[in-house]
Every structure is written in structure tokens, then in C-alpha cells.
Amino acid sequence: MKIRGKLVIIGGAVDKGSFTETDLDKNAANNLNFFETGILKRILNESKHKADSRIEVITTASKIPKEIGPEYVKALNYLGAKNVDVLHLDKREMAMQPEYLERLRNADVVMFTGGDQLRLTSILGGTPFHDLMLEKYYNEDFIYAGTSAGAAAASNNMIYQGSSSEALLKGEVKITSGLGLIDGVIIDTHFVQRGRIGRLFQAVVGNPKVLGIGLGEDTGLLIKNNSEMEAIGSGLVILVDGREIKDTNLTQVELGQPISINHLVTHVMSKYDTFDLKTHKMHIQSSQYAEKLQFLSDD
Template sequence: MNILGKLIIIGGAVDKGSFTETDLDKNATSNLNFFETGILKRILNESKHKENSRIEVITTASVIPKEIGPEYVKAFEYLNAKNIDILNIERREQAADEAILARLKAADIVMFTGGDQLRLTSILGGTRFHDILLDKYHNEEFIYAGTSAGAAAASNNMIYQGSSSEALLKGEVKISSGLGLIDGVIIDTHFVQRGRIGRLFQAVVGNPRVLGIGLGEDTGLLITNNTQMEAIGSGLVILVDGREIKDTNLTQVELGQPISISHLVTHVMSKFDTYSLDTHKMHIQSSQYS
């Protein structure tokens, strides 16, 4: 199936500049490199109408939407975006409101902020808003961008809870259904900074068909046609491929006991590297063997 939309998933802590400071202009030079070459600029560049694209910032995952939303508006406006607004959907009935649905239908980009991914899916999952979102992603030149919770919720399977330090103890990682834009992957965020590799290991060993994606902060993946992934941003993307696992004790140990895994394959991507979900092959852009 040919998917016309693009998926941009971000590991959190997007360095969009400190717009809470009053001396923005004084600090513009230090922020400029991110604005020109970073993730938010890439979102605009990938969109149908570039700076004229209609953008909706969706703050549903956040418990402080009135603080988070305006930060993204200011950041996109600094990049010359001309048509941006905030959709704060706090209750399920709002996800059936005709005015809100009309705004979603008109959007070229939706930017899902961070927060709690379970809050996001429990409010939006199975609503008319969710149905329209999926239809636009499959059939229009449309961008779903999500950071932190917005990224974790993009796939069919979603990690919503699990201690980083105890993540390789059986039962410590909790998985639910996400928004279902992409299948065959499971996404974790704030990955390097919060030491979450064990969470992804456990998620993958329980279903080795699923590719684990660990996104560092200010780091993301641009996914086209749900098959081709390109690393963007300043940090690392960790991929965990369980298809070649040879052995594990997962079904033999009690809840709370350590899990053993033999022959789990990992890849590390940085900016401009690509990975194909069809062939499971990675291409390092600046390979020393090129």
C-alpha cells in the first residue's frame, strides 16, 4: 500500500530555542543553527506548502497545554511559518466536535507534543478525530509529527510505562495499543538520556517481529511510505532487531526475575543515515568504507 503521508517521530526535548526568555532576539544567533538545520525546519521543508502549510499543534498528551502549545507556535513562527494554531483536546467528546474535525481536515501538519502517551491514546483512540487522522496520513500529502509521547503513540504497539533501571525484569515494561499510523515497530523516547535500552530489549524479546526504535533527545526519524527511515536531528537513534534472537528465558522465569536474551541485533543511526523496513538494511551516510 502506497502511503502518501510522512511520519516524523522525535525523542523529546526538541531544542526549539528558549522562547520563555524575554531576550529572544539577543539569543537568536545561538538558536539559529537549530532553526535552520534542525528538526522543526525539516518538518516545514517536508510539508506540502512549506512555510505556508497549515499547522495544528496538538497538546492532548500534556497536563500543561497552555504552556507547551505557545512554545511551539513561537518556534514555528520564528521559522517563518505563517499558518499555525493550537488544538487542545482534553476530553473524548471534543474529538467529535465538528469545528475541531474541520481544522484537522484542513491541516497539512499536525505536531503532537510530549506528555503522557496513554492520556493521548485514551482521549483520541477510536474517535472520529483518530479516523480522520489515519485517513489523511494514508491518502494525503500530510505530516504527522510527534515528540516524546506524540512519537511513542504513533505505532500500533506502544510502551506506556516501565522503570529504566528495572526494565529487564520480566513484567516491568507495560505495552498498550497506540494510534496505529505504523505497524511492525515499537518506539521509545528520551532513550539515551534516560537509559531506556532495557525497556526496548524487553519489548522486542516478547515479539521479535517488531523492530524496536529508541530515539535520543533532539533526535528523530523521518519515515516515508512507512518503509524508509532517515535519522534527523543532533543525536542517536538505536534500532533493536529481534528477528535473529537464538534463545531467551522469557517464558521460564517468574515476574520480576531477570530476562536473558541471546543474539539480539542492534544498530546505531546518526544524522542522514537510513534504514529500510522492507529489507532491514541500514546505510551509513558517511561510511568509512564508501
């Protein structure tokens, strides 16, 4: 089944520019890297109608929705988006009301902000809003974009709790069901900055078929057809592949005890690198062997 929608998952702290400053236009030069090549600009370029796409910023995960929502509207407007609004869904009954379903039906892009991913799944999970979003993602030229909590909740399996420092002690990482847009992966965010690699190791060793994705801040993945992943943004994406694990003590130790893992494979992606979820093959865009590979192909 070919999936028509696109998924953009972001590690958090998206650089929207200094929109809290009153002299934004005077300082625009300081943000040119973002405005020209940033993640939100890429979302616009990938959307169905580009600058005319209907975008709904959904603040369900956030505890400060009235503050964070307008920041995204300002950022997207500055990048040329003409049709952006904020959708505050903070109760399950709202996700069942026709007026909000109609807004989703008319949307080309939904942008889920950061916050608490458990709020997202507990408020939206299993509602008509959730069902319609999945239907649009599978069957339409539609983008689900999520940062931080919005990214973590995108997959079938979702990390919702677990300290960074104690993450490789058995039982420290808590996992539940996410929104289910993509299967076969589990996503962690603020990954490099908060030292969360141990959380992802434990998530993967418990089910090695699932590929762990660790997203740095202002870094993300653009995923097409639920398999073709391209790194976007300014930082790193860490992939943890457990399929070749040879041994672990996971089932032998008590809760709270350290976990051992033998032969866990990792990949590090940066901007424009790609990874295919079907073949588990990575392509480095600026490979040091690129000229040699080209020479061999010419022969």
C-alpha cells in the same frame, strides 16, 4: 498500498531555542544550528505548502497544554511558518465535534507534544478525529509529527510504562495499543538520556518481529511510505532487531526475574543515516568505506 503521508517521530526535548527569554532576537545566533538544520525546520520543508502549510499543535498528552502549545507556535513562527494554531483536545467528546474535525481536515501538519501517551490513546483512540487523521495520513500529502508521548503513540504497539533501572525484569514493561500509523515497530523516547535500552530489549524479545526504535532527545526519524527511515536531529537513534534472537528464558522465569537474551542485533543511526523497514538494511551516510564502495561501483 503506497502511503502518501509522512511520519516524524522525535525523542523529546526538541531544541526550540530559548523562547522563554525576552531578548530572543539578540540571542538568535546561539540557536542557529537549530534554526538552520533542526527538526522543526525539516518538518516545515517536508510539508505540502512549506511556510504556508496549515499546522495544528495538539497538546492532548500534556498536563500543561496552555504553556507548551504557545512555545511551539513561537518556534514555528520564528522559522517562517505563517499558519500555526494550538488545538487543545482534552476530552473524548471534543474529538467528535465537527469544528475540531474541520480543523484537522484543513491541516497539512499535526504536531503532537510530549506528556503522557496513555492520555493520547485514551482520549483520541477510536474517535472520528483519530479515523480522519489515519485517512489523511494514508491518502494525502500530510505529516504526523510527534515528540516524546506523541512519538511513542504513533505505532500499533506502544510502551506506556516501565522503569529504566528494572526494565529487564520480566513484567516491568507495560505495552498497549497505540494510534496505529505505523506497524512493525515499537518506539521509546528520551532513550539515551534516561537509559531505556532495557525497556526496548524486553519489548522486542516478547515479539521479535517488531523492530524496536529508541530515540534520543532532539533526535528523530523522518519516515516515508512507512518504510524509508532517515535519522534527523542532533543525537542518536538505536534500532533493536530481534529477528535473529537464538534463545531466551522469557517464558521460563517468574514475574520480576531477570531476562536473558542470546543474539539480539542492534544498530545505531545518526543524522542522515537511513534504514529500510522492508529490507532491514541500514545505510551510513558518512561511511568510512564510502570511497572503496564508490571505487568498486566505478569498476
